[in-house]
Amino acid sequence: MNPLAKLLEAALFSSARPVPKEELASLDPESSPAAVQSALDELRETYDNNGHGVELVELGEGWQILTRPEYTEAIERAQLAVRPHRLSAAALETLAIIAYRQPIGRAEIEEIRGVNVGGVLKSLHERALIDVTGRGEGIGRPLLYATTPLFLEQFALRHLEELPRADELAVALRADPRPI
Amino acid sequence: MNPLAKLLEAALFSSARPVPKEELASLDPESSPAAVQSALDELRETYDNNGHGVELVELGEGWQILTRPEYTEAIERAQLAVRPHRLSAAALETLAIIAYRQPIGRAEIEEIRGVNVGGVLKSLHERALIDVTGRGEGIGRPLLYATTPLFLEQFALRHLEELPRADELAVALRADPRPI
């Protein structure tokens, strides 16, 4: 490919959005609009004729390199097979609170996190990381949640006492300049 | 290119991070590891020989397509992408120690650097360049830190063994100072 086509390929590859032709032209002020167009044509033909898994397309907003649609399914399947599911930050925080304060009711968790945790509790419960262990005293005798044996297993903990104490954690994870 | 190479190209284009080898292999369950490797080689050679603006590199426990360095300046000038921030000297020193001595606790890092590293550890952890991997023996069972795959990725390393060995460094450790 000619040098301008290579530059355009690199630029299109590293841009998060389709790139309008004027922006592509600004990559090399020496090149005429006609040269930019012929470089785009060359890039497109390279992808089409040499058998590539990607193609160059012109969308409303500009030019973009996209993977060919016939590979989408295989790619998504492979990602799912290999990339494990992660808990959301909200779920982890809720789990952390339950681990340290169990048994604990929903209102108390919401008090600490400052947001509604109904949906999060539900999904943690569905994942069998927490369980209802009883009911608390007080108004409405709230359900109390605790972590399950699966929770320990998932975090490779032998028992809950292996979690750091709150004060240790503050020392370990937080900026903590020595007193001068 | 052969069909597997095209599929691999599409998969590598679909990811902003290096694609792990297992994921590449599971794209086509019929293909042997040798076939995957030779398709990767074909893809790399295509990029190298046919004059492309991108290249295929192996790093951080996987494969990734990256733009060639000669286009970086033009792409940045056209504001199509920006380079990430440089790490501070404090961050680099701490990372260097962790990379060689992992898993390592905070006190030991501070002993080598001669300064408090609480804040640096926290920011490295937030940037996912280091991770807590367990707890050490001894008083307070300190948290132990290790580098992450993202560390390898950001330093374009395939594995930690690519860093120079201690005996390859100019400064050799000598046990005792000369007698006075």
Next chain:
Amino acid sequence: MGAYALEQDQSFVVDLMEFQGPLDLLLGLIRDEKLDIYDIPISRIADQFLVRIRTLGLDQAADYLEMAARLLRIKAQLLLPRSEHDEAWEDPRAELVRRLLEYQQMREVVDVLEKLAEERRARFARAYVPPSGVEPPPSPLALSLAELLTAIDRVLRVAADPAVHDVVSRALDVDSAIGTVRAVLLLRERARWRDVVRHGAERWEILSALLALLELARRGELTLQQATPFANVFITRESTGQAA
């Protein structure tokens, strides 16, 4: 953002001074004076160290003061009289030399890392990531202790702040009510209205619970029975309903 975070810690001060800490400053002095690292004239270097941290304004920093104290201690130890042929005598500078060499080694690695990072920074990865077409089916959970610890840290930081309560009118929360009902039915097969709605519940809670019961009955997870109007509502878990 990352750079900003790094500037927050105290190493920022030292960064400004172009020294990464007392060991770095000490190495600088040794280099400037062209001294032999294995044979440091401690008395001279200790005095210079004190002058430098004073002029650099580092004489308040704990790490530098600690090193100054260490140097003065070594100086004092070297002044103690010792016999000509004392086999057991250990050079009090040995530990300092070891640390200086170790630090120098590490700085060498930093140079390597810096070069690698620069090379990687000069290449861009694909920025556009195609949106995934389908809602991913539940795949095995990947949980790391580190993630949990970070979450705890976030919680602690937030929880340490004084709680500020704003009174807002709440919308219905059927999802959580469904969770409550399911949780109750995990504990026992039959439950009553009172078990899923707390005494003195607010109107939105009562409505949420009611809608939750109806929804779960519709999904076949439970059956609702009421013998007569205004009598107790019995909630019975369906054995075919979802398992715990």
